Amino acid sequence: MPETMDLAIPPLMWAEAAPDDAFDHAVRRAQAGCDAGLVAHNLTAAQMQAALVLAPDVPLSKAVAMLPLCGVGLQSALGALAPPEVAVELDWNGGIRVNGGLCGGFRIRASTPEPDAVPDWLVVGFTLTLLPETDSPGDTPERTALYAEGCGDVAAPMLLEAWSRHTLNWIARWEDDGPAPLHAEWSGLAHGIGETVDVGAVRGTFLGIDEDFGMLLRDADTTHLIPLTRLLEPTS
Structure with a gap:
């Protein structure tokens, strides 16, 4: 995407085209001390990448709720732009x-990886496949692409703008009302609840999530709580 493309990003945010991976670019900018609200993006014909820099004022164990929150923001954006029969799960x-x-x-x-520490910055990003990765989609039936699912009219810049707006709205709601509304919204979009899943060495039934979005996983003997901080990528 050209640097000069105008994007209707909401107040408190600004867009910046990334020369490479949008997530890595956002992390580098955060490490260099950029202000919160940066929306890094790399949009191509086949793939959409976006990442948001945040400056939490709560411990990391609470701040990691921004991962499901950004997911709900994307689902809300697609819900507004995609045909009504398109189902988005997280x-x-x-x-x-x-x-x-x-x-x-x-x-x-x-x-920081410390759950009780307030991080200086936190970055959440996503990659969304727009076009099929192969001419033979039957070879990878578990994978799909947005435009292969009837969403050919959803332009990536328009989706980026909508994701920014919906995510900002959810952040404001999370700050004002606590995690309960986000918890309820995400649970209604969650994929795999009630099914058997593997998380690391633990295999069990995915029962749902706790207040901080930790996974409740029941095996034959007990219910395990797997904190959402498990998903944090290491920071060099």
């Missing part, structure tokens, strides 16, 4: 599903 680990097929995913990184 995996606990950040996966984005469109009509059941995996279509991309979210990532998260912070300035």
Whole structure:
């Protein structure tokens, strides 16, 4: 995307084209001390990448709620732009599903791995596949692309703008009302609740999430709580 493209990003945010991976670019900018609100993006014909720099004022164990929050923001944006029959679901680990097929995913990184510390910065980003990665989609039936699911009219810049708006609205709601509304919204979009899943060495039934979006996983003996901080990528 050209640097000069105008994007209707809401107040408190600004867009910046990334020369490479949008998530890595946002992390570098955050490490260099940029203000919160940066929306880094790299939009191509086949793929959409975006990442948001945040400056939490709560401990990391609470701030990681920005991962599911940004997912809900994307679902809300697609809900407004895509045909009504298109179903968007979210995996606990950040996966984005469109009509059941995996279509991309979210990532998260912070300035500190310590759950009780307030991070200087936190970055949440996603990659969304727009066009099929192969001419033979039957070879990868578990994966899909947005434009293969009836969303050919959803232009990436328009989706980026809508994601920014909906995400900002959800951040304001999370700050004003606490995690309960986000918890309820995400739970209604969650993929795999009630199913058997594997998380690391633990295999069990995905029962749902706790207040901080940790996964409740029941095996034959006990219920495990897997904190959302498990998904944080290491920061060099």
